Amino acid sequence: MAYLELKNINKTYGTGAEATEVLTDINLSIEEGEFVAIVGFTGSGKTTLVNLINGLLKPTSGEVLFKGEPVKGTSHERGVIFQNYSLLPWLTVGQNVSMAVKEAFPKASKTELKERVTEYVKMVNLLPAINKRPKELSGGMRQRVSVARALAMNPEMIIMDEPLGALDALTRGNLQDEILKIWSKDKRTALLITNDVDEGIYMADRIIPLKPGPNATLGPEFKINIDRPRDKTALNDNPEYKKTRNAIIEYLMGIGEARKSASKKEYVLPDVAPKSFVA
Numbered sequence: 001m002a003y004l005e006l007k008n009i010n011k012t013y014g015t016g017a018e019a020t021e022v023l024t025d026i027n028l029s030i031e032e033g034e035f036v037a038i039v040g041f042t043g044s045g046k047t048t049l050v051n052l053i054n055g056l057l058k059p060t061s062g063e064v065l066f067k068g069e070p071v072k073g074t075s076h077e078r079g080v081i082f083q084n085y086s087l088l089p090w091l092t093v094g095q096n097v098s099m100a101v102k103e104a105f106p107k108a109s110k111t112e113l114k115e116r117v118t119e120y121v122k123m124v125n126l127l128p129a130i131n132k133r134p135k136e137l138s139g140g141m142r143q144r145v146s147v148a149r150a151l152a153m154n155p156e157m158i159i160m161d162e163p164l165g166a167l168d169a170l171t172r173g174n175l176q177d178e179i180l181k182i183w184s185k186d187k188r189t190a191l192l193i194t195n196d197v198d199e200g201i202y203m204a205d206r207i208i209p210l211k212p213g214p215n216a217t218l219g220p221e222f223k224i225n226i227d228r229p230r231d232k233t234a235l236n237d238n239p240e241y242k243k244t245r246n247a248i249i250e251y252l253m254g255i256g257e258a259r260k261s262a263s264k265k266e267y268v269l270p271d272v273a274p275k276s277f278v279a
Ligand SMILES: Nc1ncnc2c1ncn2[C@@H]1O[C@H](COP(=O)(O)OP(=O)(O)OP(=O)(O)O)[C@@H](O)[C@H]1O
Pocket: 013, 014, 022, 040, 041, 042, 043, 044, 045, 046, 047, 048, 049, 213
């Protein structure tokens, strides 16, 4: 039995003449312990897909199954690291993380709670800012709180919607490694949604491109046959990495070209002559 399964998913926004089918015939099966990345262009329906898996949205048709059961709503078994770091503005960094930890571990003592919050805030290098409120933090710092909050809940499955996009290369690399450490240590299952092919290859076992919408659907999968732990510096000289990277980029570029040539839109420019500024 697959750990997470999406069966013939279609998702349409709006009704009647306003209806847009964003996702069409999505089929995906993830096994327990796997790390899968979905790579897609902006606006292709990645967040819609994450929200269907998370239970925030319902498919128009088809089924999402988690451990064989239909997903009926959100659950802290599936921890999502969102793109837009939705933190509560009136709570400090520590309180934001603590609230999530309390929900996931309702029986934890005050000391256990505090220890867990400190451990994860430290992991994202924010201990000096633990008593600050979101408005006092940079975008990247807020994104790190969001990572700490999701991972501190100890989710069975980690779902990431472009979680590291707002970060500088160094912080991004460190957090990729922290996420990989947590995933491998406790044998979690992970789904990463990204527009960064290199990030996908570094982190995942398989990469699946999401063809751009409307009617976005999943393309063929690319298996990443590179041993773990992967060394980022050595990766550039790894023939398997180069081959896989080229194949994925060629596939995505091919989609991009097809999308451009399929566009029938013509822009008619107004027939105007420039006015002379000389009196
Ligand atoms: N609630 C909604 N109602 C109507 N249309 C929506 C709604 N949410 C998303 N869409 C449309 O669905 C399409 C896919 O949006 P989605 O946010 O899933 O894409 P995305 O790949 O996550 O984009 P990005 O990479 O820019 O975050 C877009 O054209 C968007 O305008």
